[in-house]
Structures are given as C-alpha cells and as structure tokens.
Amino acid sequence: MSNDPPGFELPLRLFLGFRTLIDALHAELARQGHPEMRPMHGFVMQAIGMRGTTAVELGRTLGVSKQAAGKTVDTLERLGYVERVRDPYDTRRKIVRLTPRGLDALTRSARIFEELRAGWAAKLGEERLRALEADLRAVTPQDVFRLDVPGWFG
Amino acid sequence: MSNDPPGFELPLRLFLGFRTLIDALHAELARQGHPEMRPMHGFVMQAIGMRGTTAVELGRTLGVSKQAAGKTVDTLERLGYVERVRDPYDTRRKIVRLTPRGLDALTRSARIFEELRAGWAAKLGEERLRALEADLRAVTPQDVFRLDVPGWFG
C-alpha cells in the first residue's frame, strides 16, 4: 500500500517510546533520591531479584559474559545498590543481593512505571493501550529478560 | 486496575519490539552482503542522506558531539560506506557522502524494513498495526532523528 508509513518508522517509534519512558523514569528517580542510577542498573537489579544471584547466573540471565556481569555488579556495589556475600555452601560463589537502598530504587521504579503507564492510558485510552501491549506481546519473544543488551547496538 | 499488566512490561516490550526488528534487519543484511554493518551505521547513514553532510552537522542531527560524529564517520569510511570530499567553497569543511555501497546498504535496509512491517501486518492485521503506529506517534516526540543515543543507556 503506497500510503503505509515507511517501514523504518516502526522501529524508530518503538525505540523512541522506550526512550521516552526510560528518560521520564530516571528524571523522576533522580528527583526521588536516586540521581546516579542508570537505565542499565534498573534492568540488572530486576534481574538480580529478591532472592539474589551470582555473577555467572546474572550474566546468563542478561545474555552477557560473566566478566561483564561482574563489572556491572562492581558498579552497583560501589553505588550501594547491591552487596556480595559468600555462599556458605559453596565458597567459590558470591551471592549478589539487593541492599535496602537497591530495593528502594526498585520499588520506586515500579511505582513510577505504573504512573507513566497511566499517563499513556490517559492519552490513548485504556483499551488502546491494552491493545498495544497485546500486539507487542504477540510479535516479541516471551522471555522478557534476555535483552542481550551488548549485541543490540554495537 | 489490578489486572493491568505491570508498568515495567511496556518499556520492555517496546525495547524488545525494536530489538526484534533490528536483529531481523541485520541478519538479512548480513545475508545480502553487508555482514559488518551495525545498527548505528544504518541510523547514521540515514542521517547523512543523499545530499551528504559534515561532521559538525551530523553531530547536531544525531545529538552527539562533533568528535563522536567524526569517529563514527571514520568507521563508516573504513568500511567503505561513506567518503569524505573537500568542499571547494569552504576548504575547512569535508563533505561526508554515501558511496554506492552505502547507498546499496540503505536501499536494502528500506526494503527489508518494509518486509518486516508486512510480517507484523500479517500477524496483527493492517488495521491494528496502523493503530499501533498512530498510538506510538501520539506519545513520542515528533523529531524522529534526535535519538540522543549516547545518553539513553549510559
């Protein structure tokens, strides 16, 4: 169809939508006491989860090398968002766990995302937004955490 | 509403949608003789356009420093996608122009994006896809080129 939007608009809009939400999230997070937090950090902390994880496991979850995962954990540790504790049952392993500050950042992020979603719902209507989410779910992989961030742009 | 999807699913799905398209594009581009091309390269070449540009102008368009734009042009030049020619009317300037190979990559990308969009249209229906595009247009900035890639993830 000659009056379809050009094909390249779709990926661009998806990316801009993502960017719009992420930028708004971090502007608000900065206001709420987490100015040093970077977009990566939220994803990584989400992947670490309440139960904690290890560098190797985290790397697998995120689709990056264990060394890269380790470096990111270093940064998060330096910022006070996570801590490493030795696993008493396997002294090779170090469990990476969220600190109270890390948990605070995560719960605030969740609330802010809800608010941002509500903002979109107000603009588009709840029904259209649900349709948008359903459609995206239909054309994207199920496993939401294998972002493979490293490969995607470089 | 308690049965809304969690707020964090929306940005994730947007990103995954973007990733899905970009990965498919580059898998196909690799098959069609452009295996070294990276996602950035397509955006940058699109920004360079048919008329050519300069490093400073390109930096402004992409929202990065002129030095960063210059480095990216270095890479593109090394890969044979662009060439630099002196501007005879202002010998300070070097015009960055697409080579035939760069143009080939761009026209192939456009065609592949159309095919990918058609794939989504087949899954979702043309009407739903148009609605999705319209909704994204409504919640994202108009200027599609100011991606500000540098700031978005770091």
Next chain:
DNA sequence: ACACGATAGACAACCTGGTTCACTATTTAG
C-alpha cells in the same frame, strides 16, 4: 585591508560497558 571572532576538523586523554584470554580456588564426578 586586515585583525579578530566564529567555525570545521582533528588529536589526545579519559569513561563506560562490552569482549576474550588466562589464571586461581573450589567443588564434583569417575
């Protein structure tokens, strides 16, 4: 006519977040 400010490009040093290779310590399996 010319001096001076603005602009274009390039180079260096640095940062972040990836990569691979190599190594040690520990656990597990044969």
Next chain:
DNA sequence: CTAAATAGTGAACCAGGTTGTCTATCGTGT
C-alpha cells in the same frame, strides 16, 4: 584421589561516547 567443571578475578583490548586543546579557514567590522 585425580581430573574435569565451575566461580570469580584481572588484564588487554574495542567501540563509541565525553571534554579540552589546537590549527586552518572563513567572514565581518572598523
């Protein structure tokens, strides 16, 4: 009890950003 697998770490490297500095050229105001 030895050998293989696994967890973590360090080093060297890369890409693509940043800022600061420098030179060459252009354009303007006196």
